[in-house]
Amino acid sequence: MWFVFAAAAATCFGMRGILYQWTSQRPLDRNLLLFGVYLSGTIIALASNVFAGQAWNNGAMIGLLMGGFSFIANASMYKGYAVGKASLIALFTGLPPVVVVIVAYLLWGETLNPWQIVSFAVVILGLLLIKYSQDLKLGQLKGIQWGVLTMLFFGMTDLTSKQATLSGASTLPLLSVMYGTGAVLFGTQWAISQYRTSKKVAGSAVAETEGSVSSAASTATAPAPVQWSRGKTLGWGLFVGISNIAGMIFLIPAFRGGVTGIVSAISAMNVVFVLLYARFYLKESMSRREVLGLSTALIGILLLRLLA
Template identity: 80%
Template sequence: MWFVFAAAAATCFGIRGILYQWTSQRPIERNLLLFGVYLSGTLIALGVNVFAGQPWGSGVIIGLLMGGFSFIANASMYKGYAVGKASIIALFTGLPPVIVVIAAYLLWGETLNLWQLLSFVVVILGLLLIKYSQDFKLGQLKGIQWGLLTMLFFGLTDLSSKQATLLGASTLPVLAVMYGTGATLFGTQWAINRLKVSRHTVRIAAAEVEGSVLDADTAPETVVVPVQWSNGKTLGWGMFVGISNIAGMVFLIPAFREGVTGIVSAISAMNVVFVLLYARFYLKEVISRREIMGLSLALAGIVLLRLLA
């Protein structure tokens, strides 16, 4: 049954990745959007638990770590989709098992067999081919930077999720703490940024009142900026996207509870396939031969983790 849960989590996370990529290209306040994603998760977890009645044990404290790691991972993934290739960022969202399997061995003694080691070699070769592709531009290199952060902190989120199950934490309470933590972090970041913008606007208004006039030679060029989504629309869309996010976690935690950590992480990481197909057939992204080879090797490594580990 854990395999079915892991596969369902992969499907939900694939939908989340597509929605993130689509949204990242819109004139939208990122932190408010992600606040909505986590607020949605918090409300859903608390609301469902009213009927489920799952206990609030001491293990739910791990939700604080899960929320912090997930906060960084989701912010990095969203930023990566905004500045880099969707297919490349999607690849890194599929690689946390590399971190998870090694850390699970060090922390809990989950052994690495020959096939897992072989899988890691294949994945690393794929990453090297992608990284040193001659077709990469500066913007795509920035995308890789965000992709690496995404990979690291999604891996840490998986590890803390497993630790929560080892401590006997119930799924819905630990998710309520996790999403509540993430909502607090994103909400705080949004409020700080809004305060900075307000102060900047006040300074500009004060300068205009004082009659400050720019010389023609120093006046900035006119830039057409798309009309930003309203706060209400942004928050509402974020809460909609959040449904796919918490749905994935609801399936993932029971899978971690019953299955081997690294294999569950590898199966859930197959969500990358959904975003890669979206990038290729909907976004019409052109991928070089070396990138195709790197993507193929990295995906083959993930498949090996799933089938042969």
């Protein structure tokens, strides 16, 4: 049954990745959007537990760490989609198993068999092919850097999720703490950014009042895209958050019943959905080396799933 849960989590996370990529190209406040995503998760988890009645215990407090790691991972993934190729960022969202299996071996003695070592070698080869592709530009390299952060901290989120199940944490209380933590972090970041923006606007207004009348040429700039309102941004974040919390609701039981690295690898197959979206909907072109690198890395993930 854990395999079905892991596959369902991969589907939900694939939808989340597509929604993140689409949203990253819209004129809205990223921090307010992600605050909405985590607020949605908090509300859904708490409301669901009113009916499920799952017990709260000390293990649920591991959700504080999960929320912090997920905060960094989601912020990095969203930033990566905004500055880099969707297909490349999606690849890194599929690589947390590399982190998970290695750390799980160190923490819990989950051994690496020869097939796992081969799988990791194939994944790393794919990454090297992508990194040294001659077609990558500076903006795409920045996207890769955000992708690496995404990989590391989604891996840490998976590891703390497993630790929570070992500590006997119930799914919904754990996710309530996790998403509540993320909501506080993104809400705080949004409030800070609003404060800084208001100070900057006030400073600009004073400078304009004290200065001479601006020339017509200086004001003749191209109109900026209309910024989404706060209500629209928050509402969209609440909607996107449904795919996020749904994925975690499936993932926690999968970790409870399955081997950490294998569950992480199966859930990481969400990359396939975003890659298909990038190729056929966004019409992203790829160089031969990028295609080879992506294919090689995906083969490595498949080997992890089938042979680990």
